[in-house]
Amino acid sequence: SAVISQKPSRDICQRGTSLTIQCQVDSQVTMMFWYRQQPGQSLTLIATANQGSEATYESGFVIDKFPISRPNLTFSTLTVSNMSPEDSSIYLCSVEGGIRRYTEAFFGQGTRLTVV
């Protein structure tokens, strides 16, 4: 299994500012995923980050709001830009891993963001 470290674990931010969340994996992985989990809700996939190419965003998410970097095979960042209270959520980094034909998703501990 992959060990995923996210920073910061939590933050309180002013509206209109931006926050960059870092995700570090202890092994090289091809794909990294960013999810959002709003209070009481399930995980919603924001984007898929592949090293060396632009991230692929899901419907309802755009690069200007959630720019993603993927400089190497063990690291990625997600920026939440021009924040509003509606962006208050837990943001989770995930990687695909496993030795079997069918892999599973592993998660970091998440970043709890509160926008005031």
Next chain:
Amino acid sequence: QKEVEQNSGPLSVPEGAIASLNCTYSDRGSQSFFWYRQYSGKSPELIMFIYSNGDKEDGRFTAQLNKASQYVSLLIRDSQPSDSATYLCAVNINRDNFNKFYFGSGTKLNVKP
């Protein structure tokens, strides 16, 4: 249409009973299916995966898959208070040349002592 649909619950069962959790999925291209458990304030953790029709048992947990009906279920036998959590159903779908994981809204399970 959401990729995965679940009843949000809460589902309450007495200790020792069988808890039955269900989900349906919309994309017939879904390749594999997962049940994650998420305790409040924690990240999801995998408890079962299944990719063939039928049942798969692991300890007190049994996952069931019916691809014709696009239906996945999780049975928890001899439920314990420590099983109280939100259970997320997930599917793995190849889209945009990537294997992506999509999650249901989760079913909250309460096991009463």
